[in-house]
Amino acid sequence: AQRVTQPEKLLSVFKGAPVELKCNYSYSGSPELFWYVQYSRQRLQLLLRHISRESIKGFTADLNKGETSFHLKKPFAQEEDSAMYYCALGYAGGTSYGKLTFGQGTILTVHP
Amino acid sequence: NAGVMQNPRHLVRRRGQEARLRCSPVKGHSHVYWYRQLPEEGLKFMVYLQKENIIDESGMPKERFSAEFPKEGPSILRIQQVVRGDSAAYFCASSSGGGEKLFFGSGTQLSVL
Numbered sequence: 001a002q003r004v005t006q007p008e009k010l011l012s013v014f015k016g017a018p019v020e021l022k023c024n025y026s027y028s029g030s031p032e033l034f035w036y037v038q039y040s041r042q043r044l045q046l047l048l049r050h051i052s053r054e055s056i057k058g059f060t061a062d063l064n065k066g067e068t069s070f071h072l073k074k075p076f077a078q079e080e081d082s083a084m085y086y087c088a089l090g091y092a093g094g095t096s097y098g099k100l101t102f103g104q105g106t107i108l109t110v111h112p
Numbered sequence: 113n114a115g116v117m118q119n120p121r122h123l124v125r126r127r128g129q130e131a132r133l134r135c136s137p138v139k140g141h142s143h144v145y146w147y148r149q150l151p152e153e154g155l156k157f158m159v160y161l162q163k164e165n166i167i168d169e170s171g172m173p174k175e176r177f178s179a180e181f182p183k184e185g186p187s188i189l190r191i192q193q194v195v196r197g198d199s200a201a202y203f204c205a206s207s208s209g210g211g212e213k214l215f216f217g218s219g220t221q222l223s224v225l
Contacts, residue, residue, distance in 0.1 A: 004154070043115070044155075044203070044216040086154060098145045098207050098214050099168060102154035 002027045004089050006103035013077050014111050021072040021106050023061075023087030032090035033063055033070040034100065039083045047072075047085070057081070077110045084108075116206050116217035117186075124223045131191040131198070133220045137206030144187045145214065146179060149201040161187060194224045 003026045013019050025031060035047040048056045050063040050070060061072045070087060084107050088100040117136040125131050137144050142163050147155040160168040161181040172179065176194075181187040191198055201221050205214040 043218050046213055098143060098205060099157050099160055099171075100155075100214075101157070102147075104152070104154045 002089055002101045004087050004101050004103035006085075006087055006106050008106050009104065010107050010109070012109045012111060015079055016076050019074050019077040019081070019108065019110075021085050021087075021108065023070045023072065023103060025068050025070065025087070025089050027068075027089055029091065031063070033061070034088040034090060035059070035061055035070075035072050036086040036088055036102075037083050038086070044086070077108075079110045079112055082108055082110045116204055116215050118202075118204050118217035118220050120220060121218065122221045122223070124225065125194045126225050127195055128193050131194050131222055131224075133189040133191075133202050133204075133222070134186045135189070135204030135206075135217060136186040137204075138208075138215050141206035141208050141215070143207045143209065143212075144181050145205045145207075146187075146189050147203045147205065149203065149219075151200070155203060158189075191222075194222075196224050198222060199224045 005024045007022050033050045036044050037047040038044045048054060048061060059072055059074045061070050063070050084105050086105045087103040090100050116138055119134050123131055144161045146158040148158055149155045157171040159172050159179045161179060163181055164183050176192045178190045199222055201219045203219045204217045207214050
């Protein structure tokens with residue numbers, strides 16, 4: 001069965017500090033991994049996906065198949081990064097690309 | 113383009129009543145997904161629809177729940193004879209194709225008294 005685990009429900013850092021939001025997954029096939037973000041009073045939106053290998057708003061995430069992880073990192077956190085972050089697992093090559101398995105989410109708070 | 117529109121934002125029903133949740137996808141999108149979020153949990157996939165077709169309903173409870181996406185009009189998630197355990201946030205997402213980026217709506221918060 002597919003599963004996504006975000007071990008930290010809450011994460012607090014100070015502005016300018018590095019931040020890492022952890023995500024581990026279990027899936028027997030070839031995974032597609034995503035990070036979604038929900039800012040206060042806004043809709044859930046895609047932050048980045050591993051196949052793009054891009055950096056969005058200074059965030060990066062590397063898929064580590066050996067450790068089955070897809071941790072989200074940013075070297076210098078900003079107050080506007082405060083939000084709920086969800087890691088999600090999709091199904092590569094399938095017809096239900098939008099069928100995602102979400103983790104429980106991590107609330108990131110960046111203090112001034 | 114207003115994005116994915118869901119209504120109502122909040123819906124209160126008594127046990128045994130029916131709940132109808134509506135989702136209008138992004139203009140031009142023909143793929144719709146419904147997710148449910150129970151308190152303290154992540155979003156859980158329910159159903160994937162294309163115009164007039166249910167593609168994957170593996171996440172839908174077997175009874176009382178149904179979904180449709182007609183040729184004209186919004187997608188509807190229908191819950192018959194609601195129970196307290198149906199209280200949750202229901203999110204709709206749309207995409208232009210099966211492998212494309214998802215756009216989420218703001219959700220409908222269903223409360224069953």
